[in-house]
Amino acid sequence: MNFLKKKNFLYKHCLCVKNKNGDIMSIWNKDEKDRKIKQLDQNISVDTLIIGAGITGLTTAYYLKTSNICVVDASRYGHGVTLNTTAKITYLQGRVYTKIKDAKKAKLYLQSQKDAMQELTNIIKTLKIDCDLECVPSYIFANTKKEVEPLIKEKNFLKDNHINIKEGQLPFKITSYKSFYVDDTFIFHPLKYLNGLYNFLIKKIPIYENTKILKIEKKDNSYICYSQKYHITAKNVVLACHYPFFLYPFFLPLKSYMEKSYMLISKVNNYSKYNCISSDGTYSTRFYKDKTGIYQICLSESHNTSVKQNDAYHFKRVKQIFKLNKKNIIMQYSNVDIMTPDYMPYIGKIKDGMYIGLGYNTWGMTNGVLAAKIISDSIKEKKISYQNIFNPKRNNFFKMFIYIGSQLKSYIGPKIIKNKSWYPHNVYIKDGLGIYIDSHLKKHIVYNKCPHLGCSLIFNEKEQTWDCPCHTSRFDIDGKCLKGPSKYDISYKQV
Numbered sequence: 001m002n003f004l005k006k007k008n009f010l011y012k013h014c015l016c017v018k019n020k021n022g023d024i025m026s027i028w029n030k031d032e033k034d035r036k037i038k039q040l041d042q043n044i045s046v047d048t049l050i051i052g053a054g055i056t057g058l059t060t061a062y063y064l065k066t067s068n069i070c071v072v073d074a075s076r077y078g079h080g081v082t083l084n085t086t087a088k089i090t091y092l093q094g095r096v097y098t099k100i101k102d103a104k105k106a107k108l109y110l111q112s113q114k115d116a117m118q119e120l121t122n123i124i125k126t127l128k129i130d131c132d133l134e135c136v137p138s139y140i141f142a143n144t145k146k147e148v149e150p151l152i153k154e155k156n157f158l159k160d161n162h163i164n165i166k167e168g169q170l171p172f173k174i175t176s177y178k179s180f181y182v183d184d185t186f187i188f189h190p191l192k193y194l195n196g197l198y199n200f201l202i203k204k205i206p207i208y209e210n211t212k213i214l215k216i217e218k219k220d221n222s223y224i225c226y227s228q229k230y231h232i233t234a235k236n237v238v239l240a241c242h243y244p245f246f247l248y249p250f251f252l253p254l255k256s257y258m259e260k261s262y263m264l265i266s267k268v269n270n271y272s273k274y275n276c277i278s279s280d281g282t283y284s285t286r287f288y289k290d291k292t293g294i295y296q297i298c299l300s301e302s303h304n305t306s307v308k309q310n311d312a313y314h315f316k317r318v319k320q321i322f323k324l325n326k327k328n329i330i331m332q333y334s335n336v337d338i339m340t341p342d343y344m345p346y347i348g349k350i351k352d353g354m355y356i357g358l359g360y361n362t363w364g365m366t367n368g369v370l371a372a373k374i375i376s377d378s379i380k381e382k383k384i385s386y387q388n389i390f391n392p393k394r395n396n397f398f399k400m401f402i403y404i405g406s407q408l409k410s411y412i413g414p415k416i417i418k419n420k421s422w423y424p425h426n427v428y429i430k431d432g433l434g435i436y437i438d439s440h441l442k443k444h445i446v447y448n449k450c451p452h453l454g455c456s457l458i459f460n461e462k463e464q465t466w467d468c469p470c471h472t473s474r475f476d477i478d479g480k481c482l483k484g485p486s487k488y489d490i491s492y493k494q495v
Helices: 057-061 104-126 143-161 190-201 309-320 363-377 397-416
Strands: 043-049 069-072 134-142 179-185 215-219 222-226 229-237 255-270 277-278 283-289 293-304 329-339 346-351 354-358 425-432 433-437 443-447 457-462 465-467 472-475 481-483
Touching: 043 057, 043 222, 057 069, 057 104, 057 190, 057 363, 104 143, 104 179, 104 190, 104 363, 134 143, 134 433, 179 277, 229 363, 255 309, 293 309, 293 329, 309 329, 346 363
Parallel strands: 043 069, 043 229, 134 277, 229 354
Antiparallel strands: 134 179, 215 222, 222 229, 255 293, 255 329, 277 283, 283 293, 346 354, 425 433, 433 443, 457 465, 465 472, 472 481
């Protein structure tokens, strides 16, 4: 095994922090304490079942709290995409408004984000949730000369819609050709917010964790949702999970693509009260402080998961872009977002009694709350705001062909080139199996095929996971499914 002779071995400086269950941790749950988790332990019947206990799921439950509802999550509440967010509550979202070609829709989207911010901060104040909510300026800047003119157009749109734009230089050193900011946006601790919601809701409704829904069947006017041992019968089903585990009837792969981003958490000496993003969305940063120190959250290198799949390279680039001192970096992890062709989320009814909220285009804090409000109002048969522009049944046929090509590239590429050039010497694929050899020379073997739709997996050496490039299911080195849409593990029993 010649990889043992290599001096620069994989296991040093991994910076991938995991808990005792092997789950990748983030800045938001680094101090999380153990608690009792209730799983579904019997067949039940409810009016509304919410699948997913992140921002969308628990906020939907908050709006429906007086109804006969329950919530289930395949993991623990808040341990999906919410856990890896930068947690900005802002309507300043890169150049989104000028990317939305229809000015009326762009104006409605802007108003929806401001409304969602108001809803979220109202919930926090009403429930008196201690989640480090802080009003901070949001900066946007052009990191290339080519971005200056588009950024000016974005600024003019915001001004025309009565946003109080302020001129100002970025408060940190990075390449910038133009910038401006607003001062009525927020940052917070997303898991503390969900902790507050959970503690409030658990007294009123059942919340089942480590309860994975494997199958949904329609029977008469209800849905039967099956977990491994039990089932839940519900008149309404809200899909508040990151990515639905079924293809039909929504056909999400034809309506979206997956974007992966990379985060480094660095310990710093001074707390800076701001957040910022580049106009093209490639650079993003904010600060967080707690009893253990002050941290800078740096995000960059976002890309379509069908290309640029060398995770180690991207983590290295984030460090270079933000000029971070390697000694101060305490964590690194990636996140995946569902991107839509018109830059707006899919929210609403996909068929009778079934609702969905996803495709937040990296802005899940506002759009998750927005989805919760729209879906809950629809279930309660109230007047629905913004339903037309977020209708999940809308289509963009031209972009669908592009997404089909992207999906094919994600599917075919890893099957043609199985062993990537950047793989370390202790990782290889052979006879349909993925093999990882740890520092104790133990082989960890898995099936190299995602159970969701059969895509071949790619090894992520920095987080030590097998990742699906098609729909971003994730598995640990022993095949445990860490994140869907896959419903199953890829564990391989050695004979």
